[in-house]
């Protein structure tokens with residue numbers, strides 16, 4: 101249970117500029133580029149229309165107002181109304197053009213992230229906190245959609261509007277126009293300083309959202325432990341620390357945003373004030389018409405929003421760049437090598453092992469994230485499980501049994517050595533085929549929020565139906581399924597927590613045997629069953645196992661007796677292989693393990 105902040109995600113591979121990060125979104129934007137550019141064009145036209153209003157004003161002041169011509173004033177007012185309505189309609193059209201395609205972009209990003217998470221190796225998931233992945237799939241993708249809908253277009257639209265606006269200003273009066281151009285340099289310097297600082301704090305905030313998500317997820321999933329140990333107060337305190345840290349970072353963001361907003365507002369206002377004083381003096385001197393001054397100031401005021409909004413548009417873009425970085429940190433991770441043709445070609449030339457069944461040959465393994473000075477978990481494991489044989493794997497706790505079983509379906513990659521299934525090297529086999537040959541059931545059974553039927557048939561091919569389901573449930577002694585409210589159609593709830601531990605284990609076992617796999621790997625799959633149910637499952641399993649080559653991790657003599665032979669794993673190596681009786685006689689370690697287990701288990 102965390103009492104201190106959990107580690108953040110592994111640090112980013114390389115720091116890119118915000119623009120380079122955001123450019124990586126282009127492949128997703130490409131399919132909707134037509135609508136996107138059309139929307140940007142419509143927005144530019146709408147925004148530039150607002151710059152025509154001051155010109156109409158100038159015409160009104162210098163013309164109909166000076167000449168006291170009410171008809172001309174009405175005409176001007178009508179033109180202004182028309183411009184305003186057109187501007188509003190065009191902005192509405194822009195919104196309509198982008199809304200649908202941008203949700204499609206977000207959906208595509210989310211779909212690809214999910215697919216990538218499914219394909220990344222177990223070692224990746226061991227390393228990354230789930231909350232960091234969740235926050236990437238939710239908060240970060242929402243930030244990206246918002247960026248694509250609003251800031252991306254408006255940074256461009258506002259830049260074009262400001263450029264056109266300055267051309268109009270200089271054309272109206274270049275002297276006053278130059279006064280308004282003076283703040284450009286300090287604004288550029290201020291914005292670039294802001295961007296650098298904001299990118300750091302935005303990254304910290306988004307990583308901290310991931311940490312908070314991790315704690316919430318762990319507390320919800322572990323609610324039984326939290327309540328059972330009366331840890332809700334300490335959990336709440338740990339959460340409060342993280343939430344407070346996030347609040348501090350968000351406040352830092354708000355402070356930065358407030359200072360850039362103030363800077364971007366004050367500097368142009370000073371320039372407008374100076375232009376107003378200068379302009380008024382020149383009108384008084386008769387050097388400038390009142391209409392030109394009105395038009396000039398109206399244009400300058402029309403440019404206030406495009407300039408002032410740059411602060412928060414940059415902030416949103418920076419957050420989007422950080423979200424893109426975080427998104428691609430996952431997408432750039434190497435997927436599991438699918439195995440297959442090139443390796444298979446190599447295997448075709450390699451001498452085939454004549455022995456069938458499962459062969460471990462000089463297998464060594466160390467976890468990629470283990471400390472460098474830690475010895476490998478497995479050190480030269482040699483073991484042959486004959487075709488159709490059931491081999492029990494026994495060893496002290498932490499000796500590497502689970503690790504060894506996880507190597508058969510290639511949940512982890514061997515550090516050295518090889519594993520052969522009926523003479524075929526698993527490294528040269530396409531993963532998809534390997535996983536149809538090998539079925540697994542772990543001690544901690546994982547079920548999904550789906551029906552019992554769907555959970556069990558997950559272990560079978562596409563054609564499997566009720567016959568296979570019934571047979572698998574019979575083998576696993578899972579008759580309790582028929583007593584559930586909707587039988588096999590009953591939803592088991594998140595992670596199957598509506599079922600007992602033993603019930604979950606039996607469903608996981610049914611899932612492992614339903615596809616009648618050639619190779620079966622069972623990691624102590626009966627540990628939660630009472631002795632009588634275990635005996636019944638074993639009797640049924642014996643029938644299934646007669647045609648299957650199986651490796652079964654066992655802690656209790658009753659599970660060991662299911663096997664034809666037993667292998668003892670000790671200090672990363674296979675220390676002895678033989679029948680239960682043989683090992684009881686020849687290995688003191690085995691006899692010790694079994695006597696302890698007997699005492700505990702019975």
Ligand SMILES: Nc1ncnc2c1ncn2[C@@H]1O[C@H](COP(=O)(O)OP(=O)(O)OP(=O)(O)O)[C@@H](O)[C@H]1O
Nearest residue numbers: 226467469470477496497498499500501502503504
């Ligand atoms: N993801 C991991 N990263 C680093 N080390 C790991 C990882 N998983 C397990 N280990 C280490 O590998 C060693 C073997 O663990 P393993 O789970 O294979 O043992 P086991 O024999 O199955 O134990 P048990 O009987 O208690 O289930 C342990 O020292 C464990 O700390």
